[in-house]
Amino acid sequence: DVKVTQSSRYLVKRTGEKVFLECVQDMDHENMFWYRQDPGLGLRLIYFSYDVKMKEKGDIPEGYSVSREKKERFSLILESASTNQTSMYLCASKAGGSGARTTEAFFGQGTRLTVV
Amino acid sequence: GDSVTQMEGPVTLSEEAFLTINCTYTATGYPSLFWYVQYPGEGLQLLLKATKADDKGSNKGFEATYRKETTSFHLEKGSVQVSDSAVYFCAPMDSSYKLIFGSGTRLLVRP
Numbered sequence: 367d368v369k370v371t372q373s374s375r376y377l378v379k380r381t382g383e384k385v386f387l388e389c390v391q392d393m394d395h396e397n398m399f400w401y402r403q404d405p406g407l408g409l410r411l412i413y414f415s416y417d418v419k420m421k422e423k424g425d426i427p428e429g430y431s432v433s434r435e436k437k438e439r440f441s442l443i444l445e446s447a448s449t450n451q452t453s454m455y456l457c458a459s460k461a462g463g464s465g466a467r468t469t470e471a472f473f474g475q476g477t478r479l480t481v482v
Numbered sequence: 483g484d485s486v487t488q489m490e491g492p493v494t495l496s497e498e499a500f501l502t503i504n505c506t507y508t509a510t511g512y513p514s515l516f517w518y519v520q521y522p523g524e525g526l527q528l529l530l531k532a533t534k535a536d537d538k539g540s541n542k543g544f545e546a547t548y549r550k551e552t553t554s555f556h557l558e559k560g561s562v563q564v565s566d567s568a569v570y571f572c573a574p575m576d577s578s579y580k581l582i583f584g585s586g587t588r589l590l591v592r593p
Contacts (some may be wrong), residue, residue: 409583
């Protein structure tokens with residue numbers, strides 16, 4: 367059974383804290399993604415990575431950074447958490463290579479982050 | 483840029499009613515198209531997909547046909563159940579193989 371696992375289901379952090387959200391996949395996928403989901407706005411892409419140590423900005427990267435030191439792990443970092451980063455965060459992974467165009471992304475269960 | 487438009491929700495139906503959720507998209511090239519479903523408190527799961535024109539994706543009684551001429555991928559089910567209550571996302575894949583999401587459509591099925 368394929369899996370994308372996010373380290374926490376729920377997190378509560380204080381304004382100004384540095385926050386790490388971890389995501390691990392066991393499918394040997396090249397591509398990994400971080401989205402945030404807010405009511406009425408759907409899913410918006412924060413960052414993605416095509417390979418180890420490679421990262422690219424998505425649509426809303428401000429206030430976030432990422433790290434991908436190993437193929438299976440993709441971390442989202444909130445350098446200084448703010449209340450407007452309260453949201454549901456979803457990690458996804460997807461195969462690359464010749465099948466990239468037709469293969470689906472697999473999602474983790476989500477982390478609901480509250481910044482107080 | 484690439485985008486997707488879904489009908490506004492929530493969509494409220496009685497059990498056994500017919501469901502249609504409209505989806506249209508703009509994308510460069512020839513994208514693959516996906517429908518994802520999100521049950522309460524969970525992440526997204528793939529519901530179905532279609533990768534070329536006129537393909538029909540199907541799963542769990544849901545169907546959607548890739549209409550290249552109208553850039554649409556409408557989701558249908560002949561008889562919904564209470565357990566189908568969820569949020570549904572239409573998602574084309576852009577030329578960089580990223581999924582493009584809209585705001586989703588919430589479906590509520592009443593007994």
